[in-house]
Structure formats: structure tokens, C-alpha cells
Amino acid sequence: MDLDAIRAAARLLEAGQLVGIPTETVYGLAADAGNPDAVAAIFDAKGRPSNHPVIVHVARDADLSRWAAGVPVEAEKLIAAFWPGPLTLILKRALQVPDAVTGGQDSVGLRCPAHPVAQALLQEFNHGQGGLAAPSANRFGRVSPTTAQHVIDEFGAPGEGPLAAVLDGGQCEVGIESTIIDLTRLDTLGPVLLRPGHIGAGQIEKTLGSALALPDQAAPRVSGSLDAHYAPRTPVALLAGPQMQHVVDSLRAKGKRVVTMRCAVDADAYAHALYSNLRALDSEGADLILVELPPQHAAWQGVNDRLRRAAFDSAGVLDSLLA
Ligand code: TXA
Numbered sequence: 001m002d003l004d005a006i007r008a009a010a011r012l013l014e015a016g017q018l019v020g021i022p023t024e025t026v027y028g029l030a031a032d033a034g035n036p037d038a039v040a041a042i043f044d045a046k047g048r049p050s051n052h053p054v055i056v057h058v059a060r061d062a063d064l065s066r067w068a069a070g071v072p073v074e075a076e077k078l079i080a081a082f083w084p085g086p087l088t089l090i091l092k093r094a095l096q097v098p099d100a101v102t103g104g105q106d107s108v109g110l111r112c113p114a115h116p117v118a119q120a121l122l123q124e125f126n127h128g129q130g131g132l133a134a135p136s137a138n139r140f141g142r143v144s145p146t147t148a149q150h151v152i153d154e155f156g157a158p159g160e161g162p163l164a165a166v167l168d169g170g171q172c173e174v175g176i177e178s179t180i181i182d183l184t185r186l187d188t189l190g191p192v193l194l195r196p197g198h199i200g201a202g203q204i205e206k207t208l209g210s211a212l213a214l215p216d217q218a219a220p221r222v223s224g225s226l227d228a229h230y231a232p233r234t235p236v237a238l239l240a241g242p243q244m245q246h247v248v249d250s251l252r253a254k255g256k257r258v259v260t261m262r263c264a265v266d267a268d269a270y271a272h273a274l275y276s277n278l279r280a281l282d283s284e285g286a287d288l289i290l291v292e293l294p295p296q297h298a299a300w301q302g303v304n305d306r307l308r309r310a311a312f313d314s315a316g317v318l319d320s321l322l323a
Pocket residue numbers: 023025026027028029052053054055086088090102105107108109111113134135136137176177178180220221222223224225
């Protein structure tokens with residue numbers, strides 16, 4: 001770990017600058033969550049609508065009362081089981097949390113990342129008492145970054161674009177964004193799964209001893225739940241394995257350029273490489289990225305969620321290429 005770079009990044013963040021940071025899920029575009037101007041700069045850089053809330057990242061053992069109005073026992077259980085780690089909890093906000101962070105809602109998303117560089121940075125930033133607002137470090141609607149180079153590909157090198165620095169923590173281990181659980185409506189709905197991820201719904205339910213509800217119409221805005229999200233520029237189509245070769249042959253016979261992503265046996269390994277693979281395939285300038293549909297069982301829920309969104313805007317493209 002480059003401690004000098006981490007210290008320098010903490011000072012830049014304290015001064016209101018933006019820094020690209022590694023986490024175990026994806027890279028984040030971080031700013032001081034207590035500084036509304038710094039948080040506004042995240043939205044500018046991403047091109048993200050300003051009413052979308054951002055997650056606040058905190059150090060291990062941070063005092064959550066700075067951010068949350070209360071920590072229900074359900075949150076305590078999940079924190080004990082899964083923090084630091086790829087789990088975001090939505091709690092009722094404390095009054096002093098800037099509206100820029102919450103998108104003007106009455107809740108706040110909190111996450112304690114496990115990546116050692118992120119933890120070291122959070123310990124260094126504001127003496128371990130601060131929070132870092134950090135959405136994924138990609139332009140709005142695009143594929144999340146899982147390497148420092150991806151972050152630079154999105155925003156330019158430090159000093160040449162909106163970023164003052166990018167901390168390099170290697171390739172993200174998990175590869176897809178954190179699981180998000182909403183604990184703000186325990187009385188009416190119970191705990192709600194807002195975004196599936198590496199920590200599975202089953203593990204959460206086992207820890208809580210109760211079932212998770214699915215997001216409903218009343219759910220707070222989650223930009224990751226917009227249907228067209230995580231999308232490469234090249235259209236994406238999902239297809240069952242046995243159909244793949246025939247469709248590839250038909251497309252090539254028509255002079256179409258198609259690249260393929262085959263399924264793997266292990267969901268975690270697939271998630272780890274998913275966004276890197278999508279970025280690499282996207283850069284080939286093909287007419288279509290054809291993705292083999294993974295199994296539809298629980299271990300693949302996070303991956304299937306991201307693939308479905310990546311393909312959402314491309315409905316009908318495969319048919320028109322084959323026509
Ligand atoms: O793994 C992750 O969570 C990564 C890394 C960088 O930590 N971050 C991430 O941030 O995925 P972002 O902004 O791309 O996605 C966070 C999601 C968004 O869909 C946002 O709307 C939702 O969390 N969110 C944040 N605060 C919320 C709140 N108060 N209520 C409901 N949803 C919230």
C-alpha cells in the first residue's frame with residue numbers, strides 16, 4: 001500500500017477535491033460527504049441527476065450517529081455479520097446530512113468497504129471521523145470501473161479532468177456493486193432488497209431471521225435500479241447457451257460483427273471479471289455483444305441483475321440484425 005498516496009488523497013478530499021478510490025466491489029468517485037459543494041462536483045463529473053442519493057462510506061467502527069437518526073437492531077446484526085464488506089444499508093438520515101448526499105430524501109445509504117486502501121483512506125480522512133460520498137466512478141448509466149485505468153478512461157488522468165487523484169488498489173475483488181438493503185420501513189415492509197450483490201439475499205435473511213421484501217413502487221430512488229443502467233455502448237443481447245453458435249453463425253453470414261461472452265461455472269469469478277469483460281468487448285466496435293445467459297438460481301442473482309440492465313436498451317437489436 002502506498003501510504004504517502006493515501007495521505008495525499010485524504011488531504012485533497014478534505015480540501016473538497018474528487019478522488020477515484022478502490023473498493024472491493026467497484027471503484028468509487030469520492031468526495032467529502034460533509035461538504036455539499038464537493039458532493040455536487042461528483043454529480044457534475046458523472047452527469048448524474050442531482051436528486052439521486054449517493055452512498056456514504058465510513059471507517060470501521062465509525063460513529064454512525066453522525067449519519068443515521070438511529071441504528072435498528074436489524075442494522076446491528078447485518079453490520080456485525082458483513083462489515084467491512086460489500087453491503088450498503090439504507091437508514092433514516094440524521095438531520096445534518098447534506099441534501100446533496102441524500103438526494104433530498106429522509107434516508108441515507110451507509111457502507112463500510114473492506115478494501116484495505118479504502119479503509120486506510122477512511123482512517124486517514126478527517127481522523128477517521130469523516131464520511132466519503134462515493135458512487136461508482138463511471139459516467140451516468142455506463143459500466144462501472146473495476147481498475148484504476150477504467151476510472152482514468154472515464155474521467156481522464158488526474159489534473160486533466162475532474163479528478164485530483166486516483167488511488168490504485170488493483171482489480172476489484174468482487175466486481176459488482178454492493179448489495180443494498182433498505183431498513184427504513186421495517187414497521188410496514190420489513191427489510192427490503194434494493195440491489196442484489198455478492199452478499200446474497202439468503203445470507204441476509206439467515207442473519208436477520210426474516211424474509212426480504214422486494215422493492216416496490218414506494219422504494220426510494222435507486223439509480224442502479226433504473227432499467228437501462230450499466231450499459232456498454234455496443235448493444236447487448238442475452239441468449240441461452242445452446243442457441244449461441246447458431247445465432248453467431250447467422251449474424252456472421254450477414255456480415256455482422258458479433259463478439260461473445262460465455263458463461264462460467266463460478267458466479268463469483270464471473271462477477272469479478274464481468275465489467276472488465278464488458279469494457280473490453282465494448283471497445284471492439286462490434287455490432288453486438290452476445291452474452292450467454294447464466295443459470296437463473298440464487299448464486300447468480302447479482303450477475304443476472306447487471307446483465308439484464310446492460311441488455312435493457314438493446315431490446316429488438318438482435319432481431320433487427322438477423323432480419
Ligand atoms: O459497491 C458500491 O456500492 C459502490 C462502491 C463505490 O461503494 N458504489 C455504488 O454507488 O454502487 P452508486 O451511486 O453507483 O450506487 C449506489 C446506489 C444508487 O443506486 C443510489 O441511488 C442508492 O445506492 N442509494 C444511495 N443512497 C440511497 C438512499 N438514501 N436511499 C435509496 N437508495 C440509495
